[in-house]
Amino acid sequence: MNYNKIRLYGAGGHAQIIKSILIHNGISVTDVFDDDPALSHHNFDKIIISTRKEVNGFPHKGDPFIIAIGDNKQRYQVSKFLKSEYSKAIHGSAIIDSSVKIGQGTVVYAGAAIQPNTTVGKHVIINTLASVDHDNIIEDFVHISPNATLCGLVEIGEGTHVGAGAVIIPEIKVGKWCVIGAGAVIIRDVPDFSIVVGNPGKVIKMNTDF
Incomplete structure (x- = not known):
């Protein structure tokens, strides 16, 4: 399925590249989530600092996620709690x-x-x-x-x-x-x-x- 709005979980360097890819493809990023306040200054209009439990309750529930984390183990762990459809x-x-x-x-x-x-x-x-x-x-x-x-x-x-x-x-x-x-x-x-x-x-x- 094709989507025109995507949410990201992760706000580090890997997330910035994914954002660039999405923009290149004409897709907008609606929300960016992370549980690390140190990343709040990165190249995003707004980063929602939340616990991993809280993220499932935010609006835009219809928008799929991409787990924008380069570390394989962390990406695996996030996939276990994040209740969402995913996009590419x-x-x-x-x-x-x-x-x-x-x-x-x-x-x-x-x-x-x-x-x-x-x-x-x-x-x-x-x-x-x-x-x-x-x-x-x-x-x-x-x-x-x-x-x-x-x-x-x-x-x-x-x-x-x-x-x-x-x-x-x-x-x-x-x-x-x-x-x-x-x-x-x-x-x-x-x-x-x-x-x-x-x-x-x-x-x-x-x-x-x-």
Whole structure:
């Protein structure tokens, strides 16, 4: 469903980019919510500082949300309490094949490319100039960072963060809630909860943050 009014939960730098995408697409931002008073000066006309419980009771209930938070764990947590429909934000310069499936709440930044038969889950971030090749499966709450490259037939598990400039070669499966370091080159499957760095990528420890 297409919407012309969107609400944001989150008021940091990621939210500012989403706002820019929405304006580029002719969509207005009606409300911006956050629970951090330190963000009240950011580039928005008004930020509603509220508890996570209060946000569900505000007006404009018909307007869908985008969870405008870059951190995967926080985006996941907000999705569990926020009672709303969700919309997508896809920049007009992104190249997305017509066969691609994209879940609600997902954002695709400027210059990103997503090739045929790829499935992108809910509340995913495909960041600036990221390249996602054919037949990829990207599960919910993933973040593909700027200039990262996913070759064909790659699978990325729920909540995983793929760092800026990382490369994942074809037919690799990366587990859930992993962290792939910036510039890493992944040439073998990655187990759940792994933190991987280097070229070739090596598991240096397990992600205990989730």
